[in-house]
Amino acid sequence: MSTETHSLVTPRPASGRGRRKAASTRKRLTVGQVVVMVVLAVLVLVVASPVIYALLNSFRSYAEITKDPMGLPTQFTLDNYVQLFQQTDYGEALVNTLIITVATVVLLVAIVPMAAYGIERVGGRTSRFMYILFIAGLMIPFQVRMIPLVKGFNEVGLYSTLASVILVHLGGAASFGILLYCSFLKGVPIEVEEAASIDGAGRLRTFWSIVFPMLLPVTSAFVIIQALGLWNDFFIPLVFLDSSSAGTINVAINRMVGLLTSQWQLIYTGAILAIIPSVAIFAAFQRYFIKGMSVGAVKG
Numbered sequence: 001m002s003t004e005t006h007s008l009v010t011p012r013p014a015s016g017r018g019r020r021k022a023a024s025t026r027k028r029l030t031v032g033q034v035v036v037m038v039v040l041a042v043l044v045l046v047v048a049s050p051v052i053y054a055l056l057n058s059f060r061s062y063a064e065i066t067k068d069p070m071g072l073p074t075q076f077t078l079d080n081y082v083q084l085f086q087q088t089d090y091g092e093a094l095v096n097t098l099i100i101t102v103a104t105v106v107l108l109v110a111i112v113p114m115a116a117y118g119i120e121r122v123g124g125r126t127s128r129f130m131y132i133l134f135i136a137g138l139m140i141p142f143q144v145r146m147i148p149l150v151k152g153f154n155e156v157g158l159y160s161t162l163a164s165v166i167l168v169h170l171g172g173a174a175s176f177g178i179l180l181y182c183s184f185l186k187g188v189p190i191e192v193e194e195a196a197s198i199d200g201a202g203r204l205r206t207f208w209s210i211v212f213p214m215l216l217p218v219t220s221a222f223v224i225i226q227a228l229g230l231w232n233d234f235f236i237p238l239v240f241l242d243s244s245s246a247g248t249i250n251v252a253i254n255r256m257v258g259l260l261t262s263q264w265q266l267i268y269t270g271a272i273l274a275i276i277p278s279v280a281i282f283a284a285f286q287r288y289f290i291k292g293m294s295v296g297a298v299k300g
Contacts, residue, residue: 002241006254021189035202035205040255040282046163054268054271055067055268055272056073056267057073057074057183057265057268058080059073059075059076059078059263060074060080060265061075061080061265065265065268066264067226080269081269081273083265083266084266084269084273087266088256088263088266089246089253090249090252090270090273092246093248093252094235094273096240096241096246096247098230100160100162100165100166100169100230100237100248101219101227101230101231102168102250103162103226104166104173104226105223107170107263108170108173108174108177108222108223108226109169109219109222111174112173112174112178112181112222113181113212113215114207115174115178116180116181117181117185117207119131119134119234120181120182120185120186121190121193129230131178134178134179134229135175135178135179136175137172138175138176142172142235142236146239150239152239153167158165158190159240159242160240160245161214162241164240164241165237165240165241166275169236172179173226173229180218180222181218181260183216184215184218185215186213188215192209192210192214196210208241220285223283224285227263227281228281228282231274231277231278231284232250232278233248233250234248234250234251234254234271234275238251238254249274250274251271252270253296255272257268
């Protein structure tokens, strides 16, 4: 009896033909999936082709590039990378870019979260006015503020210094940071702050010990966005650093472009070196960036 029952409930193994049919059904792509894959392939090709072109030309000489701009390197050599640092100010520009990026990011993380915390927790008309004032900064184009800033920095002796570039970036990024952090702070429970206050913690200690660790997801996204923007910025250093300074990496590359002749082999080399840190930063912290943006959107 038990043997018959077991034979009734035990499923029969599928035949080879049935397994092949099921596998083909699972592997079959829909029209929408095919379209998405084609679009993604085209986008990857469009984005990657200039980078690959610059990478290949960074190993070619000036004569090879001018003779056949679309050709391949006859031999791979690092002479262009050595000449870039020996014949140009690219090394100094690289240091300037690193100083501007690191200093600005550190100051933003030290100031903007506290400012957003004060606006969100204090409340009242004053906080509301401050919030609107910061948001208004996002609506005013930089070109409108550019000339007054240049004149102001020139009068106080800060024009053509790294400090002027850092201060301009601080003012520009603070508005976006306030918007981002205030949206996130709306979802942070105030009960944890009240518990810390009962234990005797002051406002400053409560923020750095209790609230700021809860802001790490949005802070990581904010840091990545600003670091990439600062590293790749061209216009602000071009305006606030005159020709006596080496400028930043993008300014240094721009100065290699001449009216009659351009150092194309060094331009491609400098562009590749400028891209590497951006790609490395985003690849290393991509998951934190996506998590921070998604959590910030949900909290807002």
